[in-house]
Every structure is written in C-alpha cells, then in structure tokens.
Amino acid sequence: MKRLFLSLALGVIAVAAVLVVRTVAFTSRQVAPEAGAPLVVDAEAASARLAGALRLKTVAASEGQPADDAAFDALHVYLREHFPRVHASLKREPVGRHSVLYTWEGTDMSTRPVLLMGHLDVVPVTPVTESAWVHPPFAGVVAEGHVWGRGALDDKGSVLAQLEAVEALLAAGERPRRTVLFAFGGDEEVGGQEGAVAIAALLKERGVRLESVLDEGGVIMSGTVPGVAAPVALVGTSEKGFVSVELKVKGEGGHSSMPPPSTAVGTLARAVSKLEATPMPARLAGGSRELFEWVGPEMGFGMRLLFANLWLTEPLVVKQLAAKPTTNAAVRTTTAVTVFEGGVKDNVLPSDARAVVNFRILPGDSVEGVLAHVRKTVDDSRVEVGTLAFQSEPSPVSPTHSDSWRQLERSVRQVFPQVVVSPYLNVAATDSRHFVGLSDNIYRFFPVHLQREDLARVHGQDERIAVPTYLDAVRFYAQYLRNTAF
Numbered sequence: 001m002k003r004l005f006l007s008l009a010l011g012v013i014a015v016a017a018v019l020v021v022r023t024v025a026f027t028s029r030q031v032a033p034e035a036g037a038p039l040v041v042d043a044e045a046a047s048a049r050l051a052g053a054l055r056l057k058t059v060a061a062s063e064g065q066p067a068d069d070a071a072f073d074a075l076h077v078y079l080r081e082h083f084p085r086v087h088a089s090l091k092r093e094p095v096g097r098h099s100v101l102y103t104w105e106g107t108d109m110s111t112r113p114v115l116l117m118g119h120l121d122v123v124p125v126t127p128v129t130e131s132a133w134v135h136p137p138f139a140g141v142v143a144e145g146h147v148w149g150r151g152a153l154d155d156k157g158s159v160l161a162q163l164e165a166v167e168a169l170l171a172a173g174e175r176p177r178r179t180v181l182f183a184f185g186g187d188e189e190v191g192g193q194e195g196a197v198a199i200a201a202l203l204k205e206r207g208v209r210l211e212s213v214l215d216e217g218g219v220i221m222s223g224t225v226p227g228v229a230a231p232v233a234l235v236g237t238s239e240k241g242f243v244s245v246e247l248k249v250k251g252e253g254g255h256s257s258m259p260p261p262s263t264a265v266g267t268l269a270r271a272v273s274k275l276e277a278t279p280m281p282a283r284l285a286g287g288s289r290e291l292f293e294w295v296g297p298e299m300g301f302g303m304r305l306l307f308a309n310l311w312l313t314e315p316l317v318v319k320q321l322a323a324k325p326t327t328n329a330a331v332r333t334t335t336a337v338t339v340f341e342g343g344v345k346d347n348v349l350p351s352d353a354r355a356v357v358n359f360r361i362l363p364g365d366s367v368e369g370v371l372a373h374v375r376k377t378v379d380d381s382r383v384e385v386g387t388l389a390f391q392s393e394p395s396p397v398s399p400t401h402s403d404s405w406r407q408l409e410r411s412v413r414q415v416f417p418q419v420v421v422s423p424y425l426n427v428a429a430t431d432s433r434h435f436v437g438l439s440d441n442i443y444r445f446f447p448v449h450l451q452r453e454d455l456a457r458v459h460g461q462d463e464r465i466a467v468p469t470y471l472d473a474v475r476f477y478a479q480y481l482r483n484t485a486f
C-alpha cells in the first residue's frame with residue numbers, strides 16, 4: 001500500500017515537472033526586426049482617392065440583378081487616372097469585363113513572382129438600412145477622421161492601399177527584383193468565377209508558379225484572444241470549405257384524414273434533427289492549433305501552462321472552444337440547417353419536403369466526408385441526399401516555417417511593432433482559394449488595426465476606415481513588397 005502510494009506520488013511529481021518544464025520553454029515566437037523603411041504618403045490625397053473609388057457602385061450581381069458594367073468600367077478608368085505611375089510602369093490585362101491583372105516585372109526572371117490580391121466588387125446595401133447610414137453608402141465622404149462608404153474595408157480599401165504603395169515605390173524610383181502580380185477580381189462576393197478563377201487559369205496556362213499569395217482575410221484586433229493584452233494580427237493560413245447538402249423526401253400526398261405514421265415533413269424533420277444532434281467531431285487542427293502555439297506564450301502563467309501542454313489539455317481546450325458558436329466554428333465542420341420547405345395546406349398530406357443544411361468544412365475534412373456523415377447520421381432510405389452546385393473543399397494549410405511566412409511576419413512587426421502575429425483558420429471564404437495549386441504559401445491578411453465594433457460594418461451599416469489605419473495599410477504593403485520582392 002505504501003509503495004503504491006509512493007509510486008503514485010512520484011508519477012504526479014513527474015507529470016507536474018513535465019508541465020512546468022514545457023511551460024517555461026514555451027517562449028514568445030515574435031520576431032524583432034529592424035525598423036521598416038520610411039514611405040512618403042500624402043494622407044489627404046490618398047484618403048480622397050479611396051473616397052472617390054467608393055463612389056463608384058461596383059455592386060456584385062445578385063439574384064435577378066446583374067452587376068452594373070458601366071460602374072466597373074468607370075472604376076477601371078478611375079484607377080488609370082489616379083495611379084499614373086502604376087499604369088505607366090505595370091502591364092495591365094483586363095480579365096472579363098470586371099477584373100484585372102497587373103504585372104510589375106522584376107529584374108530577376110529566375111525568381112518566382114509574388115501575388116497580391118483584392119476585389120473590386122462590393123456587397124449591396126439593403127434599402128431599409130440605407131437611410132440609417134451616417135454618410136450615404138456611395139457618397140465616398142472623408143469626415144470625422146474616416147473614409148466612409150461601402151467597400152472601405154471590404155475590399156477597395158485593400159486594393160487602393162496596394163496601388164498607393166506601388167505608386168509611392170515607383171515615385172521613389174524603386175524597382176522589384178522579383179516580379180509582382182496584382183489580381184483584382186470583380187466578383188469575389190459571388191464566387192469569383194469570372195475574376196479570380198479566370199486569372200488563376202490564365203497563370204496556370206502560362207506555367208506560372210507563385211512564390212506566395214497575399215489576399216484579404218484576418219486583421220489586427222485587440223481583445224479577440226482572451227488573455228493576450230497586445231493586439232493580435234491574425235493571418236489566415238487556411239480557410240474552411242463549403243457545401244450545402246440538400247435533403248428531399250417524397251410523400252404519398254392525398255387527404256390527411258387517414259395519414260401514414262410519418263409524412264414527408266415528419267420524416268424530413270427527424271433527419272434534420274438527427275443532424276443537429278450529431279455534429280461532426282471537434283478537434284484542434286491546422287491554423288486553430290497553431291494559433292495557440294503562437295499566442296499562448298504571450299499569456300499569463302496559467303494559460304501558458306494550458307497551451308504549452310496540449311498533449312494533455314487538448315480535450316479540455318476543445319470542449320471550451322466548442323461551447324461558443326464563434327470558437328466552435330474554428331474547431332469543427334459546422335452544421336447549419338438553413339432551409340426547410342414542405343406542405344401546402346393543413347388538410348393535405350405533403351407530396352414532398354426539402355431541406356438544405358449548410359456545412360463549413362474544417363481543413364482535413366472533405367465534401368465527400370460530409371456526405372458520408374450525413375448518410376450515416378440520417379440513416380433513412382426515404383431521405384434522398386444531394387448537394388447544391390456551389391461547393392469548395394477546405395484549403396490546404398500554408399506553412400509557418402517558409403521564407404514567405406517569415407517575410408510577412410517581419411512586415412507586420414515592422415509596421416505594427418506592438419502587435420502579436422499569429423496564424424489562424426479563416427472561417428469565411430476568400431478568392432485566394434482559387435490559387436491553391438499555384439503556390440504553397442497562401443496567406444489571408446488585411447493589414448488594418450480595427451476595433452471589435454468595426455467587424456459589424458463589413459457587409460453591414462456605416463462601413464468606414466480611419467485615415468491613419470488606411471495609411472498603415474499602405475505602409476504595410478510597401479514594406480511587404482520590399483521584403484518579398486526587392
């Protein structure tokens with residue numbers, strides 16, 4: 001008995017020692033680069049240029065509402081007029097009616113080009129909210145220290161900041177060693193078929209292999225990661241996939257006075273409720289796992305102990321994350337029942353019923369895996385399982401040990417020295433997914449320091465960007481170009 005107690009005590013001490021040693025060795029991964037090179041940008045002129053671009057209503061097509069070609073034409077003319085150096089020095093290739101590819105040729109053709117991306121289309125403004133905007137969504141106003149309008153954050157702010165950076169570098173007489181490509185899609189908000197998909201196909205046809213891709217995605221924010229006091233720059237190293245599963249049940253129809261034990265609606269309801277009750281398993285993978293490896297060392301001892309020892313604490317961490325919808329999305333393929341239709345009249349048996357369940361797929365899972373999960377969970381031959389047309393596999397996870405990552409990380413710390421850089425999983429889709437296969441190093445990051453309330457402005461009301469925030473984005477892109485291509 002005494003010996004048992006002794007070996008148990010020794011065991012506990014050994015585990016405690018491992019926990020503490022790992023925690024002590026769990027040190028910050030943040031790099032301390034030399035200061036970035038200064039960049040001359042005229043704040044007033046740059047804000048006015050962005051505001052002007054926000055006035056052009058390049059709203060993405062929606063059901064029964066095609067995109068306005070004239071607005072896109074006007075935006076392209078606007079960019080030509082306002083970025084003269086860019087248009088004198090870079091090759092400009094229109095792709096489709098709305099998208100464009102720019103090539104800034106480097107001096108060393110033996111190196112792979114880098115690609116920066118953004119999109120020119122914006123989401124529509126719901127008519128009910130239009131009058132509630134502080135400044136009308138397409139007025140393009142600079143006021144109260146902000147540039148206001150639809151697209152300020154998503155994503156004209158990013159496109160124009162990239163062009164400002166190139167314009168400034170050209171003014172300083174700089175020329176890249178490595179070729180730099182800029183792909184600006186005109187239909188990101190509706191899937192990117194005529195923009196990013198076409199541009200990726202064009203590059204593939206030309207045999208281009210890209211060193212890296214930088215698209216919109218994560219931003220810099222304070223208070224997003226509990227326990228980390230510093231603002232965190234979240235860089236998407238992967239993004240979730242997407243599939244909408246359609247469930248259909250055929251019924252007999254007829255009068256409801258002598259019904260079968262279950263109607264088409266009842267059978268479908270049972271299938272849907274099984275799917276809600278049986279989510280796909282949660283796990284810490286890809287960017288979500290790496291997030292804790294990067295931000296963990298910046299936390300207090302207790303949290304460091306937890307994240308330095310995921311070999312032991314992972315189930316606890318996953319359980320905590322799965323408890324809230326926002327963090328649950330980062331650890332599993334989510335299930336959302338979004339459509340349920342069936343039945344026409346109270347005394348008529350439904351002849352068919354239909355539901356749509358939207359899944360956002362975690363890297364590591366697949367469309368095929370989701371379908372297998374649905375069939376197994378529903379386990380009812382009366383329920384027909386299919387998919388809607390628009391679907392995408394989750395992206396591969398881009399590395400955090402590549403030169404491309406290190407250059408990106410350095411650029412963030414040079415322009416935002418107080419910020420903690422971390423990889424993470426993008427739960428929303430970006431156009432960058434269409435470049436999978438052209439590069440291993442695909443990163444999703446828009447270099448702006450936002451407040452939590454700003455997130456609701458994206459696709460929402462009163463979209464705006466603070467002037468200093470915008471200038472930081474310009475500085476970031478210039479620094480990033482210097483680090484990656486010069």
Ligand SMILES: [Zn+2]
Nearest residue numbers: 154155188216
């Ligand atoms: Zn966007």
